[in-house]
Amino acid sequence: MHARSCPRPLQAGRSPPLHHRPRAVPHPRRCRHGLRTPMRIKLYRGWWYAVWREGGTTKRLALRTQDRDEAARALEDHKRLIAMPTTTVAGIMEAYMAAQPNERATWAWARMQTRFGHLRPDQITKANTKEYAEARKAQGVGAGTIHTELTYLRAALKWNGADGWLIEMPSKPPPKDLHLTREQFTRLLSHAKTPHVRLFLILAITTAARMGAILDLTWDRVNFEGGFIRLALGPTTKKGRATVPINESARIALEAAMAIRTCDSVIEFGGKPVKKIRKAFERVAVAAELPWVTPHVLRHTSAVWMAENGVALQEIGQYLGHTDYQTTYRVYARFTPGYLKKAAGALEVL
Numbered sequence: 434m435h436a437r438s439c440p441r442p443l444q445a446g447r448s449p450p451l452h453h454r455p456r457a458v459p460h461p462r463r464c465r466h467g468l469r470t471p472m473r474i475k476l477y478r479g480w481w482y483a484v485w486r487e488g489g490t491t492k493r494l495a496l497r498t499q500d501r502d503e504a505a506r507a508l509e510d511h512k513r514l515i516a517m518p519t520t521t522v523a524g525i526m527e528a529y530m531a532a533q534p535n536e537r538a539t540w541a542w543a544r545m546q547t548r549f550g551h552l553r554p555d556q557i558t559k560a561n562t563k564e565y566a567e568a569r570k571a572q573g574v575g576a577g578t579i580h581t582e583l584t585y586l587r588a589a590l591k592w593n594g595a596d597g598w599l600i601e602m603p604s605k606p607p608p609k610d611l612h613l614t615r616e617q618f619t620r621l622l623s624h625a626k627t628p629h630v631r632l633f634l635i636l637a638i639t640t641a642a643r644m645g646a647i648l649d650l651t652w653d654r655v656n657f658e659g660g661f662i663r664l665a666l667g668p669t670t671k672k673g674r675a676t677v678p679i680n681e682s683a684r685i686a687l688e689a690a691m692a693i694r695t696c697d698s699v700i701e702f703g704g705k706p707v708k709k710i711r712k713a714f715e716r717v718a719v720a721a722e723l724p725w726v727t728p729h730v731l732r733h734t735s736a737v738w739m740a741e742n743g744v745a746l747q748e749i750g751q752y753l754g755h756t757d758y759q760t761t762y763r764v765y766a767r768f769t770p771g772y773l774k775k776a777a778g779a780l781e782v783l
Contacts (some may be wrong), residue, residue: 472512474504483508520593522557522586523550529589534666536645538589541582544569554590562586563601576603602651611732617723624721629702632690636699637728639683640664641735641752644728646674648707650699655679655687664754675754736761740768 474496475484481504483494497506511550548565549557562583569579580603613621618638625631636647636664646664654663657679664674679687690699698706711728718726732753739749746769750761766772 472508474501474508477503480509483511483730502575520553521550521727522552522554522590525554525593526550526586526589529592532592535585536648538585541585545586549586553591557586557590557600559601564599566603570603579603611725611730612737613723613726613730615738617721618731618734621721621723621726624717626712627702628690629700630710630717631706632686633700633707633710633714633728634684634717634731635682637731638735640677640679641732641739642674642677642754643708643732648698648700648710651697652691652694652699653697655691655699657684657688658689675752677752688695691715736765737768740765741770 453558470486471695472483472485472494474481475493476482477493479499479503480499481496485492494511496504496511498507523546524768526546530538530542530775545565548568552561566579566583569582570576583602585601587602590600597608622631622634624633624766635648636642636650637644640647640662642650642664649666650662650664660679661676662674662679662683663702666674687699695701695704696706702709714728715724718724736749736753739752740746746761746766747758749765750758753761755761
């Protein structure tokens, strides 16, 4: 409902009636009544109003104050109010995940949706994100997981044009050193009795790809003749999705799977693409007495093995799909032969 153009006279010292209180109006300069001029403040019978012209008619909106400075502040508050987005965080996250499909983002949002889904992006604050982080920590969730969850929330808000820096991020934990020895991986592989889990394990180690990238892999991106696997889904490279060579171990496993394939997905079961493999993976890890191993540990293991064999860190970063060399250096430099030995040698005293 629009404010009345001619409010009835008011006696000094009395507040405007309820129907003169500020209401949301069309914004910014064009509405169903035609062009509208910018809002300004004007004094009427001792009270300040927001005034604008719309379709040739003067409109007034009571600011309910007799103080000019207070009226100016009220006008700015009202402008900000009517310009606020009506889209919820849930709507933004759904659009973000549709534009950039990511299994980890979907997993993270499933845990944040109840707390943030109903809010507008401007209602996301350092205070409520800090409360969320503390609540998750109380549930026994690690700092790294909480950091990842809020990272996706911030990324979606920034993607939508909102201020993602208002999110209170917990400190990122130091990188974990969990990785397999070659003997441990051999034991893990020996307990993989189903072909699709066995193939997944081999590809996870030989490509150093994330779980989602391996499950998304289709045969048209496996180039036997050229000797490479393109892990990215499209022309743009997704985080952690590089183009990697097919080594001999991967070739043997892929050729065997290719010979009996029944669909376009490389990892298939029962003639259908495998969408989730965590439970099957966990069963194999427990059977191999390696319950701490996760699909991501295999990716980390691949990088550690490369570093231990003296592969240059820049090359390891490319293999992992890292866009920032500092990430590769921070996590894997300590596994390279001779790491800091020269520095330690300079400190000999005996």
